[in-house]
Structure formats: C-alpha cells, structure tokens
Amino acid sequence: MTPVPSNIADQYVQKVMELIYAPEKERARIQADLQSHLQEGLAGGEDMTALVERMGDPREVAAEFMAAVPLVYGGFGRRLAAFLVDMIVIILFGGLAAVLTISLSNIVPQHPAGLMENLIGGGIILLVLISANACIAMILVYFPLLEGRFGRTLGKRLFGLRVRSEDGLPASYGQAILRRLSFYFEILPIEALFIPFHPKRQRWFDLLAKTIVVREK
16 A cells, blocks of 8 residues: 655644644544544545645544534532642742742832942832732633643642543634633632533533543543
8 A cells, every 4th residue: 555645644643633632542443443544535536735725623633523422421529629630739839939029129229329329229129010010921821821821720730630622623812712701700609509500510611611631541
C-alpha cells in the first residue's frame, strides 16, 4: 500500500487527535481508523489534499468520534474537593502577594530628600501596585485561564477532572469564562447544589456555557 504523505495526512490526524478525549486504547483505535481511511483514499487514486478536505474540519470529525465515546461525569464531592484545593492555591498566592505589598509599602521613604530617594520610593510603589494587581489578577484569571488552556486547574488535575464542551471537545476560553461567572458574582454555592440532580452533573452556568466536567480515565 502506498504510504500516506506525512506532510498532509499526519498533520490532519494530529489536529483531530488533539481534540479527542478518550482512554489510550480508544485513542489508538480512532487514530488507526483515521490513518486507514486516508490510506484507502490514497490507494484508490484520490488526491490526498482533496481527501482531507472531503473528510471535513478536524473539529467536526473529532466530534463524530467523541459521540461514540462514553464519558464519566465528575460528581459533586470530587468537584467540591478540587474547588477547595484551587481556593487554597488562590489564598496562598493572595496571602503572599498581600505580605509582599505590606512589606514593600512599609519601606517607602516617608520624606524623600533627593533624587535617589525619590527613585527608590517610586520603584517600591510600582512594586506594591504590581503585587496588589497580581493578587486581583490571580482571582480573576486562575479558573478561566487554566480551564480554557488545559481544561483543568491544579485542583481538577489532582482529582482527575477535566472541563470539556458538551460534545466532548476542548472548551474554549469564552466557555471557561462564562461557566465561572457564578464564582465572580458569588452565587456559586447556590448553583452548585444543582449538580447532583442533573444527569450530566452540570451547574446552571455549565448549561449556559455548554460545558461538562468529566473524570479522567
């Protein structure tokens, strides 16, 4: 059988597999199916570029495969434990930033007498502002940044959880931000009570963002 051109087929297969969330055995089967289909098309005389275009967008192809992959949803207890770990991380970071801010503010020259004192005082004030803003930024971006980029926070990684779109594909940054609005508006404890009663263990804002939390296999 004629080998598939790696510069086209391998890139296509890689794009599809990057979107697939499944056990290793299932991932290997999906990858083999993709490669086999491409090999058959090439053996039949079809141009590889045209074949890849006919197969469709990698995200759509991945969604079709994911429709056949059973997902195990993260339960209330495991998600709560992961959230508590994340809050500890945020509090520790915020505490360190607060200590640094206070320490730096205490050494700002109270009555600068010259250019050097003014420069030192200005530099320390700048560090104070950076430290304070870092604490605020940590609270605001911790969840959406990690969930949008990696699908999980430190707490979710520890407890084997991952945020995905309802179709099983990776969640976008927009979805990650939307599902966390309840945290920023301090209604997370209320909507989290919805988790045990939903078949996909979704919160209200998970439903709005069309996200799910699944357990790693």
